[in-house]
Amino acid sequence: MTETLIRVSGITKNFGVVRALAGVSLWVKEGEIYGLVGPDGAGKTTLIRLICGALRLQAGRISLCGFDVADETERAREQIGYLAQRSAVYEDLTVLENLKFFAEVRGLPKEEWAERCRWLLEFVGLAEFTGRRAGQLSGGMKQKLALAVALIHRPRVLLLDEPTTGVDPLTRLDFWRLIIRLVRGEKLTVLLSTPYMDEAARCTRVGFLHKGHLICEGTPRELRSRLAGRILELIGEPASLLIDLSRADRQVEDVQRFGNSLHLRVQEGQAEMVIRRLNEAIRKAGGRVHRLQLVEPLLEDVFIVLSEG
Amino acid sequence: MISAIFAENLTRRFGQFVAVDHISFEVPAGQILGYLGPNGSGKTTTIRMLLGILHPSEGRAQVLGYDVVSQSEQVRASTGDMSQKFALYHDLTVWENLTFYAGMYGVREERRVREVLYELGLDEVQTQMAQTLSTGWRQRLALATAIVHRPKLLFLDEPTSGVDPLARRAFWDLIYSLAAQGITVMVTTHYMDEAEYCSLIGIMRAGKLLALDEPQRLKDSLPGQVWEVYVDPLLPALEMIENHPAVRHVGLASDHLRVITTEGEPIAIVTKALSEKNFQVRTAQPGIATIEDVFIALQ
Numbered sequence: 001m002t003e004t005l006i007r008v009s010g011i012t013k014n015f016g017v018v019r020a021l022a023g024v025s026l027w028v029k030e031g032e033i034y035g036l037v038g039p040d041g042a043g044k045t046t047l048i049r050l051i052c053g054a055l056r057l058q059a060g061r062i063s064l065c066g067f068d069v070a071d072e073t074e075r076a077r078e079q080i081g082y083l084a085q086r087s088a089v090y091e092d093l094t095v096l097e098n099l100k101f102f103a104e105v106r107g108l109p110k111e112e113w114a115e116r117c118r119w120l121l122e123f124v125g126l127a128e129f130t131g132r133r134a135g136q137l138s139g140g141m142k143q144k145l146a147l148a149v150a151l152i153h154r155p156r157v158l159l160l161d162e163p164t165t166g167v168d169p170l171t172r173l174d175f176w177r178l179i180i181r182l183v184r185g186e187k188l189t190v191l192l193s194t195p196y197m198d199e200a201a202r203c204t205r206v207g208f209l210h211k212g213h214l215i216c217e218g219t220p221r222e223l224r225s226r227l228a229g230r231i232l233e234l235i236g237e238p239a240s241l242l243i244d245l246s247r248a249d250r251q252v253e254d255v256q257r258f259g260n261s262l263h264l265r266v267q268e269g270q271a272e273m274v275i276r277r278l279n280e281a282i283r284k285a286g287g288r289v290h291r292l293q294l295v296e297p298l299l300e301d302v303f304i305v306l307s308e309g
Numbered sequence: 310m311i312s313a314i315f316a317e318n319l320t321r322r323f324g325q326f327v328a329v330d331h332i333s334f335e336v337p338a339g340q341i342l343g344y345l346g347p348n349g350s351g352k353t354t355t356i357r358m359l360l361g362i363l364h365p366s367e368g369r370a371q372v373l374g375y376d377v378v379s380q381s382e383q384v385r386a387s388t389g390d391m392s393q394k395f396a397l398y399h400d401l402t403v404w405e406n407l408t409f410y411a412g413m414y415g416v417r418e419e420r421r422v423r424e425v426l427y428e429l430g431l432d433e434v435q436t437q438m439a440q441t442l443s444t445g446w447r448q449r450l451a452l453a454t455a456i457v458h459r460p461k462l463l464f465l466d467e468p469t470s471g472v473d474p475l476a477r478r479a480f481w482d483l484i485y486s487l488a489a490q491g492i493t494v495m496v497t498t499h500y501m502d503e504a505e506y507c508s509l510i511g512i513m514r515a516g517k518l519l520a521l522d523e524p525q526r527l528k529d530s531l532p533g534q535v536w537e538v539y540v541d542p543l544l545p546a547l548e549m550i551e552n553h554p555a556v557r558h559v560g561l562a563s564d565h566l567r568v569i570t571t572e573g574e575p576i577a578i579v580t581k582a583l584s585e586k587n588f589q590v591r592t593a594q595p596g597i598a599t600i601e602d603v604f605i606a607l608q
Contacts, residue, residue, distance in 0.1 A: 033561075039473045040444065139348065165471040168347040168499050169604055173560075180561055184544035195473045198502050198601065202561050220563040240489065256478065257485055259341070259508050259524050296597075300474050300502065307475045 002029045003065075005079075005157050005189045006051065011060030013046055020046045022212040023060070028191055028205075030156075031183060035203030036193040039307050042209040044193040045085070048161050051191070052082045065156055078106075081155035085162050087146030091135030095126055095145055098134055099152060106153040113152070120148040124178060140171035147178065158182065160192035164199065176202065197299040206299075208306050216306055220299055227297035227305065229271055234262040236282060236289040245281050249274060254304070261291075263301065311374040313338045313462050313493035314359060318368030321354050328354040330516035331368060336509065338461070341484065341494045342521075343507030345604055350513040352497045356464050359495075361385055373461050386414070389460035391451050391468060399440035403431055406439055407453050414458035425453050429483060445476040452483065456492075463487065465496040469503060481506050501601040510600060512607050519607045528598040531606055532572040533557050535596035538580065539565045541589040549586060555579050558605055568593075569602055 006028035013021040021043045028034045036044045049055045051062055053069045053076060062069040067076040089098050096117065103113035121127045124144040129137065134145060143163070150158065158179075164172045182188040192203070200206050201220045208216040208223075216223065236242050239257075246255045246264050251274050254265040266274045275292050282289050314336040321329040329351040336342050346352050357363040359372055361381030369376065375383040397406050407422050416422075426432045429449050434442065439450060448468060455463060465484075469477040484506075488494055496507065504510055504524070511521040520527060540546045547566055550556050555574035560567050570576055580590045 039475050162471065166467070166499065169345070169501065169601065170347045170608060172499075173605065176561070180544060180547065184548065195471055196500055196502055197474060198500070198599075201563060204563055257481070258505050261525075303474045304478070307473075 002031065004029050005065050006034075006191060007061075007063045008047070008051065009061045011047075011050060011062060012058045013043075013050060013055065014058055019212055021050070024209070024212070024214045025060075026207055026214055026217065028157075028189055030189050031187065032205060033179065033183060033190045033192070033203045035200040035206040036191065036209060037195070037197070037200050037206060037303065038209035040195070043212045044209055045161055047209070048082075048159050048191070048193060052080050052159055053077055078153065079155055080157045080159055081150035081153070082159045083143075083146055083150045083161065083163055085165065087143055089134045089142060089145050089149060092133060094131050094133055095121070095137070096130040098145060099148060102149045103152050108153060116152060116154075117148075120151055123181075124148045125174075140167055140174070143167065143171070143175065144178070147175075151182070154186075156187070156189060158188050158190045160190065162193055162195065165195065172199075197303060201299050208303070210306060223302045224297045224299060227265070227301055229294060230266050230268060231295055231297045231301055232264040232266060232271060232275065233291060233293060233295040234264060234278070234289070235260060235291040236287060238287060241285055241287045242282060245278060245285065245287075249278060249281075256301075256304070263295075263298075265301065265305070310338070312336060312371070313340070314342075314370070314372055314495065316355075316359070316368070316370040319355070319358060319365050319370050320367035321351075321358060321363060322366045327516050329358065329365075332513075332516075332518040333368075334511065334518060334521045336493060336495070338493050339488050339491050340509050341488050341496065341507045342509045342511060343504045344495060344497045344511050344513065345499075345504055345600075346497075346513030347608070351516040352513055353466070355513070356390075356466070356495065356497070359384075360388055360390060360464065386458070387461050389455035389458065389463045390466075391455040391464065392466045397439045397447060397450060397454070400438060402436050402438055403442070403450055404435040406450060407431075407457060410454035411457045416458050421457060421459075425457050429453050444472055445479070448472070448476075448480055449483070452480075456487065460492070462493045462495070465494065467498055468496060470499070474502070477503065501599060501604065504600045512604055514608055520603070524600055527600065527603045531569070531598045531603055533570045533574070533606070534576070535598050535602060536568045536570065536576045536579075536593050537562070537565050537596040538568050538576070538593045539591040540580075540583055541591070546583055546588050549588070550579055550583065553579060553582060558602070567596060569606070 004027045008026045010023050010025050038044055053073050064076040065079045069076045099117045124147055194200055205219055207214050246252050251267045251270040252264050256263045271294055279289055312335045317333050318331045320331050344352050358365050359370055361377045361384040364378055372384045373387050377384050411422050426435055431449055431453055469480055484494055510524050512519045547559055550559055555571050555578045556568055557571045558569040576593050580593050583590050
């Protein structure tokens with residue numbers, strides 16, 4: 001049986017009178033890549049900080065690999081590597097000095113850290129830059145260094161808070177390759193937060209946080225299937241007419257633009273009806289329809305419904 | 310009709326380094342051009358030349374019919390720029406920030422300031438200090454400062470970096486309404502989610518403009534075919550086919566692999582190779598190309 005490595009049970013966290021998290025529970029099993037999504041301010045960063053023991057809980061329990069974060073904080077912390085939104089590497093230290101420093105902080109024996117550093121630098125692709133100051137690295141390289149730092153003590157769980165915000169797509173691709181190799185080769189379990197739905201779509205499971213509640217959880221496929229048969233793609237002209245007529249249809253709940261096309265969310269079981277009605281209405285009004293058909297819902301469509309609810 | 314942007318062999322060198330290398334393109338008015346490329350590929354240098362801030366080493370460009378070198382003042386007066394690090398005054402209110410930027414562009418009418426605040430929904434926060442605003446509101450204020458002088462062309466540099474889909478969508482609704490008024494928008498982004506919102510997409514690499522077209526046409530032109538391959542065990546399978554000659558690209562998509570085959574190669578070659586190594590291939594079905602696929606294929 002696969003072990004549950006992250007066990008969050010009914011946790012609550014208040015900041016003064018503001019309730020950041022209200023009774024959140026989630027489990028992450030070994031080998032999973034769990035994606036935490038939700039609107040800004042939903043509590044994603046707070047949840048990650050609680051899991052890594054940087055914040056104190058008001059209620060509930062968190063355990064990591066069986067160690068309680070509140071009672072066995074040190075043991076629990078040994079299990080995790082944490083990469084914050086703004087990577088905490090020392091800009092005036094070299095790549096190697098950074099790693100050595102964090103190896104000492106993490107209490108790695110001297111005879112071990114040299115070998116571990118060599119392996120990590122090779123792994124993240126910084127082996128040629130050991131002598132370079134961190135401040136002189138590009139954004140993507142700095143992030144790889146931060147990842148190496150987070151992995152120095154061989155954690156079993158990796159926590160990533162919006163790891164690829166502001167990073168270009170090729171670097172992002174590289175970063176994901178590393179994550180997958182860690183999950184596969186090092187048997188790491190990953191929990192990450194992201195504002196990007198294309199990133200969430202890569203995760204094995206996704207949890208949706210909203211106003212401090214975990215309102216929905218599942219594989220990306222399960223989440224998308226919630227809207228199956230309810231998203232239409234409409235391409236035609238003129239755009240303003242298409243939008244007005246779509247919005248005027250009583251069975252269309254939402255109209256969203258995606259460049260040259262529109263996504264319409266229709267009420268359950270009404271897709272055929274709406275397609276027929278809109279085709280006619282647009283033609284009557286002098287517009288043209290190039291395409292009007294059911295499409296696979298995107299995670300983004302699901303996100304919007306959940307955020308509204 | 311005059312194009313909003315016209316560039317011909319536009320080139321910029323910094324010493325030996327060619328930041329922008331003979332790029333040519335044309336954008337009609339009212340379009341939203343998404344400009345993609347890795348860091349250092351020349352996106353920002355291109356925009357600086359189009360804004361008349363940097364001079365081309367070679368080639369030429371016109372913005373709204375004005376030459377970017379000889380008529381740079383007209384160019385600057387008729388373009389707006391919202392850069393990544395919004396240069397707002399934190400200790401000034403929303404109203405004061407906007408009035409300040411309006412003054413810089415020679416806009417003295419209070420009516421215009423009021424109009425922009427209303428148009429972007431900022432009227433309800435006009436007396437708040439900029440520092441107390443959420444990221445979403447700050448982005449709106451930055452947009453307001455970029456359009457207060459009624460530009461016909463607007464440059465946005467990673468406008469919604471790090472905001473959630475809901476806030477991003479609200480922001481894009483504003484962009485669409487500006488485009489509907491005939492304003493042309495050029496936007497750089499690192500996110501394919503955002504690229505999908507544009508009406509045209511340009512892709513840069515190492516100073517060269519590799520493609521510029523409508524999103525659907527770019528997707529249609531993707532060499533090779535996208536496949537959704539369901540196989541067990543998943544990650545070892547990914548590792549195995551990563552370097553297979555019939556595989557152009559493979560990535561993890563939650564519970565399956567997204568494979569782009571090399572042009573002309575059937576997926577059967579890949580699934581057969583997997584089966585021969587005792588992987589359980591459940592299904593392989595055709596998938597839909599995304600802008601990210603196009604981007605990766607061109608790099």
